[in-house]
Amino acid sequence: MTRAAPADVSREGVPDRRYVRTPATAPGPSGPRMLRDFGSIRRSAVEFLLSSRLEYGSVVQFPIPSPPTYLVAEPDAVRRVLVGNARNYDKATLQYRSLSLVVGQGLLVTDGEIWRRQRRMVQPPFHHEAIRAVGDHVAASLNALLERWGDISRGAVIDMNEAMMRVALEVVGASLFGTDLSGDADRLAQATLHALDEVVARSQMPVTPPRWMPSPSRRRLEAALRELDGTVGLMIDRRSAAGPSGADLLDVLIAAAGAGDEPIDRREIRDELVSFMVAGHETVASALMWALWLVAGDAEVAEQLAAEADAVLGDRDATWEDLDRLPVARAVFDETMRLYPPVWLVTRRALADDVLGGRFIPAGSLVIMSPYVVHRDPALWEDPSAFRPQRFLDGSAPPASSHAFWPFGAGPRICVGKDFAYLEGILLLAGLARRVTVARPPGASEPRGVPLVTLRPLGALPMVVRARGR
Numbered sequence: 001m002t003r004a005a006p007a008d009v010s011r012e013g014v015p016d017r018r019y020v021r022t023p024a025t026a027p028g029p030s031g032p033r034m035l036r037d038f039g040s041i042r043r044s045a046v047e048f049l050l051s052s053r054l055e056y057g058s059v060v061q062f063p064i065p066s067p068p069t070y071l072v073a074e075p076d077a078v079r080r081v082l083v084g085n086a087r088n089y090d091k092a093t094l095q096y097r098s099l100s101l102v103v104g105q106g107l108l109v110t111d112g113e114i115w116r117r118q119r120r121m122v123q124p125p126f127h128h129e130a131i132r133a134v135g136d137h138v139a140a141s142l143n144a145l146l147e148r149w150g151d152i153s154r155g156a157v158i159d160m161n162e163a164m165m166r167v168a169l170e171v172v173g174a175s176l177f178g179t180d181l182s183g184d185a186d187r188l189a190q191a192t193l194h195a196l197d198e199v200v201a202r203s204q205m206p207v208t209p210p211r212w213m214p215s216p217s218r219r220r221l222e223a224a225l226r227e228l229d230g231t232v233g234l235m236i237d238r239r240s241a242a243g244p245s246g247a248d249l250l251d252v253l254i255a256a257a258g259a260g261d262e263p264i265d266r267r268e269i270r271d272e273l274v275s276f277m278v279a280g281h282e283t284v285a286s287a288l289m290w291a292l293w294l295v296a297g298d299a300e301v302a303e304q305l306a307a308e309a310d311a312v313l314g315d316r317d318a319t320w321e322d323l324d325r326l327p328v329a330r331a332v333f334d335e336t337m338r339l340y341p342p343v344w345l346v347t348r349r350a351l352a353d354d355v356l357g358g359r360f361i362p363a364g365s366l367v368i369m370s371p372y373v374v375h376r377d378p379a380l381w382e383d384p385s386a387f388r389p390q391r392f393l394d395g396s397a398p399p400a401s402s403h404a405f406w407p408f409g410a411g412p413r414i415c416v417g418k419d420f421a422y423l424e425g426i427l428l429l430a431g432l433a434r435r436v437t438v439a440r441p442p443g444a445s446e447p448r449g450v451p452l453v454t455l456r457p458l459g460a461l462p463m464v465v466r467a468r469g470r
């Protein structure tokens with residue numbers, strides 16, 4: 001569908017668009033330029049988005065014939081898509097279609113009335129007070145981690161990628177699915193990660209084979225999904241037989257299956273459990289890995305973090321009550337998510353025409369937004385690539401109302417696990433700082449953030465961990 005831009009919309013600086021069938025309504029790279037850059041786009045899509053924003057402005061159109069595809073990187077325009085005009089945008093995009101191969105019709109990917117019903121249903125275990133127990137799970141997991149590390153009084157090289165994935169899994173598994181099911185949570189996480197790996201690998205193929213075509217990748221995906229379905233089925237059966245264990249997510253879902261005007265079915269429980277595993281495991285793990293790496297590179301921040309942990313916690317574990325007394329740990333977590341937002345890509349489809357950042361966006365367009373791009377915009381952030389948690393303490397970061405910082409999204413679809421993630425991240429950082437120091441191995445190079453499902457260092461992340469002598 002082609003449509004002229006309204007007269008009041010700027011078309012200044014729009015380059016030759018011969019390669020684009022939809023009208024050009026915003027500047028952007030040409031087709032040949034995109035083809036030339038194809039290798040670097042595949043190597044790091046997130047860096048490509050950032051360089052596009054720096055080169056073409058805060059609304060960029062890519063030369064993709066269908067759907068018209070825009071990067072929207074201006075905070076006010078992001079706010080319009082996610083908050084002010086959120087009803088005009090849905091999640092019918094390639095990103096969420098791919099995810100739904102794994103999460104089915106779970107909260108993460110649904111829209112409209114189905115989404116509203118799901119969100120109402122799953123919200124209670126995430127309310128402020130309801131997540132109190134997450135603090136206890138963090139302490140238990142941290143203590144188990146230190147026990148596994150054994151004698152580190154003289155320092156030991158630890159793979160922080162593996163360690164943080166494990167801790168985040170234990171916390172999300174214990175908090176949402178019950179400690180008694182930790183064995184299943186482990187299997188569930190492994191099966192989920194395998195299925196996601198396949199989805200990501202498929203999305204990176206130059207040509208994705210159709211769903212009906214047998215292929216090794218299709219077979220691997222189906223095997224991972226069978227494993228996933230089997231594990232979730234077992235979890236549901238065991239909990240249904242044993243009865244509620246508190247008011248965790250699994251209890252809430254099972255209760256919803258047998259009650260109310262619109263009881264949910266087994267498939268819906270499966271889809272929600274998998275959605276929460278996808279949304280709540282690797283995201284937190286990724287933020288923690290980066291946080292430890294960044295702190296290890298900044299002696300002053302490391303000292304501030306340890307001093308705060310000593311003063312507030314002394315010799316005890318951190319709990320939910322400590323949350324507001326750990327501003328340095330919070331600032332470290334925020335500054336880490338500014339530089340390496342775990343969810344680096346958020347996409348929407350425009351249902352009707354709109355204007356974003358002064359540019360006409362036709363109905364059906366794909367709108368790409370990336371907190372990574374906004375968080376590194378030099379017009380919004382001073383010295384954007386520097387790790388400076390202080391900016392979140394001294395008020396020099398842009399105000400929350402400016403939408404310059406949105407690692408958890410915004411508006412009605414804002415992350416339902418935001419408070420959970422802050423609690424887990426802050427208590428883990430403070431808890432670790434109280435007990436150990438972390439250092440980068442001599443000669444280690446900066447890990448590269450690989451933008452897959454989350455933005456995280458790929459492969460092992462070795463760091464030197466040493467018990468603090470106190």
Ligand code: HEM
Pocket residue numbers: 107108109119172275276279280281283284287337341342343346347406407408409410412413414415416417418420421
């Ligand atoms: C540092 C950690 C986390 C980050 C950065 C993060 C980020 C996000 C973002 C950006 C969205 C919005 C996506 C969109 O609008 O398209 C989102 C949604 C969501 N997140 Fe998180 N998240 C984190 C942790 C968690 C945790 C711990 C849970 C659950 C235990 C969780 C569950 C969800 C769910 C279910 C949604 C979909 C909400 C909806 O559409 O109504 N997240 N998250």
